[in-house]
Structures are given as C-alpha cells and as structure tokens.
Amino acid sequence: MNKAGLIFVGISIMIALGFMIPAFSMPGGSVDGAPGPGYFPIIVSLLVIIFAIIQGITYLKEDVKTFEQTETQVKNKPTLFITCVTILVYTILFSIIPFIPLTIITIGFLNWLYGKKWVHNSIFSVVFTVVVYLIFSKFLHVML
Amino acid sequence: MDWITAFAGVFRPDVFFYLVVGVVSGAVIGTLPGLTATMAVAVLTPISFWLEPACGFAMLIGVYNSAIWSGGISAILINTPGTPASMASTFDGYKLARKGYSGLALNINTIWSVTGGLLSTICLATFSFPLARFALKFGPAEFAVVALFGLTMMVSVSGSSPIKGLLVGFLGLLFSTVGLETIHAFKRYTFGQVGLLDGLNFVAVMIGLFGIGEILHQIYTSEREENVIQAEVKTKGQMPSPKLLASLVPQNLFAAAISIIIGAIPGAGGDIASIVSWGQAKRMSKFPEEYGEGSVEGLSVTCTANNAVIGGAMTTMLSLGIPGDAVTAILIGSLMMYGMTPGPMLFIENRPFVLTLIAQMVIANLVILVFGLTTSKIYPRLLAVKKTTLWVVVLFSCFVGAYAINNSTTDLIAMAVFGIVGFFFKMLDVPNGPFILGLLLGGLLEANLRRTLAMTMGSYSIFFTSVISVTLLIIAIVSLFLPSIISGIKKKFRTK
Numbered sequence: 335m336n337k338a339g340l341i342f343v344g345i346s347i348m349i350a351l352g353f354m355i356p357a358f359s360m361p362g363g364s365v366d367g368a369p370g371p372g373y374f375p376i377i378v379s380l381l382v383i384i385f386a387i388i389q390g391i392t393y394l395k396e397d398v399k400t401f402e403q404t405e406t407q408v409k410n411k412p413t414l415f416i417t418c419v420t421i422l423v424y425t426i427l428f429s430i431i432p433f434i435p436l437t438i439i440t441i442g443f444l445n446w447l448y449g450k451k452w453v454h455n456s457i458f459s460v461v462f463t464v465v466v467y468l469i470f471s472k473f474l475h476v477m478l
Numbered sequence: 479m480d481w482i483t484a485f486a487g488v489f490r491p492d493v494f495f496y497l498v499v500g501v502v503s504g505a506v507i508g509t510l511p512g513l514t515a516t517m518a519v520a521v522l523t524p525i526s527f528w529l530e531p532a533c534g535f536a537m538l539i540g541v542y543n544s545a546i547w548s549g550g551i552s553a554i555l556i557n558t559p560g561t562p563a564s565m566a567s568t569f570d571g572y573k574l575a576r577k578g579y580s581g582l583a584l585n586i587n588t589i590w591s592v593t594g595g596l597l598s599t600i601c602l603a604t605f606s607f608p609l610a611r612f613a614l615k616f617g618p619a620e621f622a623v624v625a626l627f628g629l630t631m632m633v634s635v636s637g638s639s640p641i642k643g644l645l646v647g648f649l650g651l652l653f654s655t656v657g658l659e660t661i662h663a664f665k666r667y668t669f670g671q672v673g674l675l676d677g678l679n680f681v682a683v684m685i686g687l688f689g690i691g692e693i694l695h696q697i698y699t700s701e702r703e704e705n706v707i708q709a710e711v712k713t714k715g716q717m718p719s720p721k722l723l724a725s726l727v728p729q730n731l732f733a734a735a736i737s738i739i740i741g742a743i744p745g746a747g748g749d750i751a752s753i754v755s756w757g758q759a760k761r762m763s764k765f766p767e768e769y770g771e772g773s774v775e776g777l778s779v780t781c782t783a784n785n786a787v788i789g790g791a792m793t794t795m796l797s798l799g800i801p802g803d804a805v806t807a808i809l810i811g812s813l814m815m816y817g818m819t820p821g822p823m824l825f826i827e828n829r830p831f832v833l834t835l836i837a838q839m840v841i842a843n844l845v846i847l848v849f850g851l852t853t854s855k856i857y858p859r860l861l862a863v864k865k866t867t868l869w870v871v872v873l874f875s876c877f878v879g880a881y882a883i884n885n886s887t888t889d890l891i892a893m894a895v896f897g898i899v900g901f902f903f904k905m906l907d908v909p910n911g912p913f914i915l916g917l918l919l920g921g922l923l924e925a926n927l928r929r930t931l932a933m934t935m936g937s938y939s940i941f942f943t944s945v946i947s948v949t950l951l952i953i954a955i956v957s958l959f960l961p962s963i964i965s966g967i968k969k970k971f972r973t974k
Contacts, residue, residue, distance in 0.1 A: 342902070353667065374659075374924040374927070378652045413697055422894055425894040445870060474525060
C-alpha cells in the first residue's frame with residue numbers, strides 16, 4: 335500500500351467535491367440548450383473522482399513506500415520545512431513590509447539556514463536585493 | 479517584402495538587445511543543472527510583459543532556444559544534463575570530454591543544436607501557414623476536440639501512468655474554472671476575492687510548480703556538503719573540420735526530421751526526441767559500437783534533436799493554439815497577456831507578428847552560434863557556482879517575477895501554494911505538465927463545448943458527424959491507451 339499516494343488521491347477527491355457541490359447551486363442552462371456555469375465543473379469533478387478511485391486502487395495494490403526517506407532527506411527535512419514556512423511568511427508580509435528590508439532579512443535568513451558565512455551572506459543579501467529592486471522597480475516599473 | 483520587414487525588425491536595437499539578453503540568460507540557466515528551460519522561460523515571462531511584444535518575445539525566444547542548447551554543456555562537461563532535453567547528450571558527450579575532446583564536443587553541441595534549430599524554423603515557416611489555413615475551417619466543436627486532443631496527447635507521454643496523468647490533467651481543468659466564466663460572466667469559486675475574478679494566473683502557477691517546486695525538491699534531496707564541480711575545457715585545435723561536419727549531415731537531417739515531428743506532438747519534448755534520434759542513428763550507423771563510447775556522430779544527433787523540437791512545438795502552438803511542450807504552454811500564456819490568441823486567427827489578425835517571431839527564431843540561433851563558439855572557456859566557472867546561491871537567486875526571481883505579472887499579491891500567494899504542491903507532485907512522481915495544460919486548455923475546452931451545445935440545442939451528435947472532430951477523437955483515444963497496451967504486451971512477452 336502506498337500511503338502517500340492514497341493521501342494524494344484523498345485530497346484530489348476532496349478538491350473535486352469542493353468544486354462539485356457549489357456547482358449544483360449555480361444557475362441552470364438556457365432554453366437554447368447551452369449548459370449553465372455549473373455544467374463543466376460537475377463533469378470534470380466527476381472525472382477527477384473516477385480517475386482518483388482508479389489511481390487509489392493502484393496505490394492500494396502497490397508495495398511501495400513513496401516517502402521512504404534517505405539519510406540525506408532526513409537531514410534536510412528541517413531545512414525544507416523552514417524554507418516552506420519562510421516562503422509563506424514572505425508572501426504574507428510582501429504587501430505589509432517594504433520590499434528592500436523584507437527581502438534583505440529573508441535572504442539573509444535563508445543564506446544562514448543554508449550555511450553561508452556571514453560576510454558573504456551580508457554582502458550577497460544587500461547587493462542582490464538592491465539589484466533586483468533597481469531592475470524591476472526603476473527599469474521595468476514594477477510597483478515593489 | 480513581409481519577410482524582409484520581419485527580419486529588419488529583429489535588428490532594431492532594442493529588439494536585438496533583448497534577444498541577446500535572452501540568449502545569454504538562457505545559456506546561464508540552461509548550463510546549470512536543475513534549472514530547466516521551462517523554469518527559465520517561466521521566470522523571465524513576467525519581465526517580458528513590461529516590454530513591447532516584439533522585445534518581450536525576442537527575449538523569450540532567445541531564452542528558449544539558448545537554454546535547450548546550453549543544457550548540453552553540463553551534459554558534456556560533468557555528465558549531468560542542464561535540461562531534461564539534453565539527457566541523451568551525456569551518452570557520448572561526456573565520454574568525448576573524458577577523452578580530452580571537451581572543446582570539440584562543445585563545438586559539436588553548438589553547431590548541430592543551431593542546425594537543428596534552423597531546420598525546424600524552416601519547417602515552422604513552411605508548415606504553420608497551411609496548417610493555420612486548414613484550422614480556419616474549425617468550428618467550436620472542432621476546437622473543443624482539439625483542446626481535448628492536446629490534453630490527452632500530453633497525458634499519454636507524461637510518464638509511466640496515464641491514469642495519474644489524466645487525474646492531474648482533470649485537476650488542472652477543474653482549477654481553470656475559477657473566476658468569471660466566459661459565457662454568462664458568472665463568478666465561480668472566487669470566495670469574494672477580486673484577485674480571483676480573472677481566474678488563477680497561469681504564469682504564477684507555472685512559476686510555482688516548475689520554479690519553487692524544483693528548488694524545494696533540490697533542498698530536500700541534495701547533499702548539504704557542497705562539492706564544487708571541477709570541469710576543464712580544451713579549445714585549441716578542437717574546431718570540427720568541414721569534412722567531419724559534412725560526414726554528419728545525413729544522420730542529422732534524419733534526426734531533425736524525426737524531432738520536428740515529435741516536437742509537433744503535444745507533450746513530446748526534446749528528451750524523447752533526442753533519445754529516439756540517438757537510437758535511430760545508432761541503428762543506421764556504420765559504427766554502432768562507438769555509440770555510448772564517445773561517438774561524435776551520436777553526440778551530434780542528440781544536439782540536433784534537442785533544438786529541432788522547438789520548431790515543431792512552435793508550429794502546433796502558433797497554428798492550432800495547442801502547446802507542443804511546457805515552454806510553448808507558457809508562450810501561449812504570454813501571447814494571451816499581450817491580447818493575442820494563438821491559433822488560426824493569429825495568422826490573419828497578427829500576421830506581421832508571426833513573421834517577426836519566426837525571424838527571431840532564425841536570428842536567435844545565429845546569435846547562439848557565435849556566442850557558443852566563442853565562450854567555451856567560461857562554462858567551467860559557471861558550473862562552479864554553489865547550489866545554495868542558486869536556490870536563493872531562483873527563489874527570489876520567482877517571487878518578484880510572479881508579483882510583476884499584475885502587481886498582485888494574489889498571484890504571489892498562488893505561486894507559493896503551487897510551489898509547495900509542485901514539490902509534493904515531484905515526490906509522488908506526479909507529472910506537472912498535464913496540470914498546466916489542463917489549466918491552460920480548460921477555458922478553450924469549456925467555452926467551445928458550451929458554444930457547440932448552444933448551436934446544436936444540446937445535442938452531442940456534432941462531435942461524431944464532423945470528420946475532423948471524429949479523426950481527432952480517434953487519435954486522442956488511441957494515443958491515450960496505446961502506451962498502456964504496448965507496455966502490457968511487453969510485460970506478457972517478458973513473463974513468457
């Protein structure tokens with residue numbers, strides 16, 4: 335049994351239901367036979383559920399552990415987790431904190447996490463952030 | 479006259495500048511293992527939106543062609559393909575480099591990649607116009623089937639499990655329904671968020687899946703202790719002689735022909751084309767025993783195949799609106815952002831732009847030729863850049879790139895979420911391609927399906943009476959199940 339695979343299948347079915355249930359309360363089709371806005375999501379959700387069940391049966395029969403971790407992966411797991419959290423926090427703070435300080439701090443933190451020396455880290459964080467800011471904000475007129 | 483104007487347009491200082499920027503960026507990204515051509519184009523696409531179409535596309539065309547070519551550099555020097563398309567270049571390229579012919583191998587890579595690129599561009603210029611004229615006969619029913627056809631073709635070549643590919647492809651279709659639907663402008667699954675009215679931004683999702691997802695996967699699976707890669711390039715006296723190049727012409731013409739066709743098939747990319755071409759060239763060679771042992775012939779066909787795929791993929795993308803591979807899927811998104819819809823109407827409404835695009839393909843290849851033959855010495859230094867530095871650079875390029883599309887934090891959130899999804903897809907061996915294609919083709923499929931049903935008063939019979947749609951439906955069904963049938967037959971024979 336492939337547990338990770340089964341979780342993926344379960345999430346797929348939940349997503350399909352999440353799209354399908356509200357689609358039933360969408361307006362119906364017109365008199366000329368054109369289906370309403372709920373028609374397509376219902377059909378596609380059904381297809382997702384059908385193929386998720388088929389894939390689920392395959393995972394049940396499989397004798398594989400997808401997430402059987404190597405020594406390196408076990409060692410890297412905290413780094414991966416912290417990187418994911420950092421990505422999400424940076425995304426949330428992007429519209430709250432100005433670009434330059436937020437990016438310098440985040441890059442500095444990630445470089446520290448990846449084991450960079452502090453001299454290299456400080457120079458890289460500042461230079462990279464300023465270069466990106468100048469290219470996007472001043473040259474391409476992106477509102478950073 | 480139109481062609482002269484198109485070529486002259488590429489030499490406008492600003493357009494040519496962005497083309498060269500694209501070639502150089504593509505060379506850097508393609509050379510570094512782990513950074514793919516898809517990622518390169520995905521990350522640079524948002525920047526292109528801030529430029530006028532000719533400049534923006536010059537940069538993207540430069541990146542696309544250059545990243546595929548330069549993927550062969552790391553394949554040759556360190557036995558690690560820079561992009562998946564260069565996988566087959568490791569077979570002979572690395573062995574040649576080990577024998578002390580690294581300069582020769584790099585020059586062969588440049589010359590034949592450019593030849594493949596130019597030949598496929600000639601095909602693009604020749605076949606895309608008649609194909610687009612033919613596609614003008616398509617009605618909504620045919621376009622709905624074309625969208626379905628594109629999706630199934632992608633699924634059929636997306637890995638070992640078509641079921642997994644279908645499941646992900648349908649999930650992509652499902653997510654394409656977020657936002658205002660096309661016929662009644664009804665809000666679906668927006669949760670009151672204005673940022674979701676236009677739907678999930680395709681480019682942001684793509685940057686997440688291919689950029690962030692890949693970097694997270696590398697963080698999880700890479701050794702923490704970094705080994706700086708040592709590679710050396712000898713260039714003196716390693717330019718291939720005209721006689722050697724002439725002796726390689728027949729095999730490479732054949733490889734180009736195979737690859738252009740493979741490229742035109744949605745979903746089949748450079749990796750498949752180069753392996754098929756290498757195998758075919760080996761079968762036809764007078765010296766098959768040299769293949770895999772450092773054969774110049776073997777290396778040249780894989781290099782031709784990589785770049786020949788591009789013209790094929792662009793033909794399907796421009797004339798039918800169906801992406802030939804992941805990169806052309808992003809290019810469709812870019813064209814749409816510029817207000818142009820790929821497909822037959824593009825050839826009527828924006829004919830000069832199509833010609834400019836083809837001219838850019840030609841000039842990009844010529845720039846690659848000059849750039850590639852003069853810069854062999856710098857690649858070992860480039861390969862010595864530490865992985866952790868690359869991770870940070872790519873992560874923040876993705877952030878700024880995704881935000882730059884619309885100055886929208888909704889896109890940024892979508893990118894971050896799909897980045898994490900991309901990591902899990904990679905861990906579970908779930909292909910990203912069908913998801914992206916589903917997201918991209920969902921609108922086309924739904925709109926045309928519903929328009930067809932409105933025209934026929936709700937009857938589905940038109941799908942089975944139109945010759946074009948019946949033919950495409952049959953091909954789609956066959957392509958979907960053929961890989962499973964073939965592998966089933968192979969398994970049976972093996973057990974016997």
